[in-house]
Amino acid sequence: MAFFSRAEACKDKVQKENNPFKKCTSLQEKDCCDNQTILKEANDSFKKSTTVLEADQLVFLKTFIYSYINLFEGLDKNIVPFEAYRPPLLSKDIHTLYEIYLI
Template identity: 35%
Template sequence: MKQVFHKIISTLMAFVVLFSTLSFAIDMHFCGDKLVETAVFHKTEGCGMDMQKPASEDCLLTKNSCCNNEQLVVNGQDELQLSVDKISFEQQQFIASFVYTYINLFEGLGTDASNFETYHPPCVLKQIYKLDETYLI
């Protein structure tokens, strides 16, 4: 149960880190006051009513377009990068001593440790608890 809970929490934390650092932009195309098109990962194509530039410079016909594009940018968090340069000498010393002592907590078995692989239990000829009629309740 503890391992399942640990895996669920670690997966959830990975998704939180992923989505907190994710940046994206939403492009919107309006014709007048109506929203015509939205796009998340690419530019909007428009409705085809955009004003074209005049063919020559002599024509000074300028008319405001009824269409406009807006872009909403959602910036992700950039503060998750840990800089090792900012760790002081005392902090480095503490981290090194902590890792050293933590690794040394787990000692291996010695060479003289017996694991009873070749031990065979004695052969039981009579069941004593049945002979004496003593039972544990």
């Protein structure tokens, strides 16, 4: 038996084609061999189908793809989140206002 290549013929076994009383059902009898070819033809009558996406499906699909791609995008290792932060300007000196001094 072969599916993707040509099957080997029954050359070394005795072929019994004209014998109406074949007893190939038993396991001991291995001399009955038939060359059979089963051909299945494909069905080529396919219809082309078009898929029309509605607006909400299209929005969901775009957001899903965008979030999935950004899920695996790596970040820089040394991110400083407060690098561009400027502290507020002080109008009064807190140390002298509350009289706090280091001794």
